[in-house]
Amino acid sequence: MEDPNDSHPEEIPGVRENLENNNTAAAAARIQQYLERENNIPLNIAITGETGSGKSTFVNALRGMSDDDEGAAPTGVTEITLEVTPYPHPNYPNVKLWDLPGIGTTKFPAKKYLELVGFEKFDFFIIISDTRFRENDVKLAQEIQKMKKKFYFVRSKIDDNLRAERRKRHFVEEETLTKIRDDCVHRLRGLGIGSPQVFLVSSFELHLYDFSLLQQTLDRDLPKNKRDTLLFVMPNINPEIIIKKKKAFQSKIKYYATLSAAVAAVPLPGLSIAVDAAVLVGAVTHYVHAFGLDIPSLQRLSDRTGVPYTDLRAVIISPLAAAEITKDLLLKVIAQLAGTVALIAAEEATRWIPFIGIPVAMGLSFTTTYKVLNLLLEKLADDAQRVFERTLV
Structure with a gap:
């Protein structure tokens, strides 16, 4: 006893x-x-990137939701996110994923982006691109770094890329993934990011590719009191x-x-x-x-x-x-x-x-x-x- x-x-x-x-x-x-x-430690995650990069679908995936579920972040072929919009986790409302408007739009120009979206309330930023990371993404990352916040590059829609590449005669999945990752890293370095780490993710198949590595990285980087908060909302x-x-x-x-x-x-x-x-x-x-x-x-x-x-x-x-x-x-x-x-x-x-x-x-x-x-x-x-x-x- x-x-x-x-x-x-x-x-x-x-x-x-x-x-x-x-x-x-x-x-x-x-x-x-x-x-x-x-059990109620707040965690605020900012999901940002250019228009059409898959931000809203990524937000929904992290919340364990499909794009057409009630309460899901709206998605579409045109710019949907026009305001800074919080989406609480369905089981843990203390965890909010913020779908941010695309950087570089008329309403949210790159130079004033962080100020306009209220950067101070976010624990970290995930910068998403579905093609190559561009100058606006790098400018945003550099400004986030100045504010002493963490940021992570996520290359989205990897499943679409692999589906297209499979039509080629000598397709090898791992070689294609390496090529995509190396291309992103090379471009980010060319734009001024010293040692970028890029995570390849499919929002429809989180168990594949680099999402597990992203989760491990976030777990390592977060303050101790917020690690479990993030862990409990992570999909299995x-x-x-x-x-x-x-x-x-x-x-x-x-x-x-x-x-x-x-x-x-x-x-x-x-x-x-x-x-x-x-x-x-x-x-x-x-x-x-x-x-x-x-x-x-x-x-x-x-x-x-x-x-x-x-x-x-x-x-x-x-x-x-x-x-x-x-x-x-x-x-x-x-x-x-x-x-x-x-x-x-x-x-x-x-x-x-x-x-x-x-x-x-x-x-x-x-x-x-x-x-x-x-x-x-x-x-x-x-x-x-x-x-x-x-x-x-």
Whole structure:
């Protein structure tokens, strides 16, 4: 059994002191505030480039949406984006992808572009081109650099390029990709960018080409407090993304378990169970959304991949996926987990034992919550992996 006084999150200011002074209500409040803040860290991503480069389709792809989904960024053969337009992620409204107007238009001239779009609110910029990067793209990158912001070059519509090249007799995909990448890098260097890194991307097939490398680069470059925020909204384009999400969630379980332990110290019958259920609902809902296992996300995935929704649903095992997460459903699922009912009963019984009851109940509560969340997370990560594999068939 783990001792909650040894296992609580020391990095949250005041938690240790409050627990040592038996002020468990204050400790619980601090942990709740921390979790709420961590789950709502803002992330603002600017998607920019010249008219018709595929900005809006890229925005939709990052949000796990098709171009014709309700709430998708509008796309078309003519200039669609005429204003700076935010598109919140459907599961995480704290993450906004901003579809910026094409640089170099009459309304948004290159020289005043950053000022007009409000550069200060963005965490980083993705500069998109569907052909060659041009002088306006380079000028924008240089100005972004002056403002101490990060920028990334994305060469879009790679699937279209490969489709055209396949008509040639001696087509080799890797050679074509290298040629496109080298051409972009050479042109950017010629326009004044020292060591440009160009990511080749198809917004319709994010699991192919360089999108994984782009994700890894963003993860490396972002401040620590925003890495998980970006990770949780990333589509499950490979098994590594799913594993990273699982590990990120595992690192947070100690906070939920300590919160549960703090509540267990309050001598009110049934309070710990009720609060634990509410805490677990929030955590598990977060897992389901990040893994894309909620019904709207699965339906959007079905639309994008062409795999019937019923086929995706068929590979899911956990009753918490593709379902509304309620206290009743969660308690029913927990009751089926080996050993958890006995732990919950023991916690309720021991808290009334004089002197030692509360510390023992806190330890039991910590252990129960820690075990339950790990088991549920494991099952949902496995479901996410099965859904991913099904989309590749």
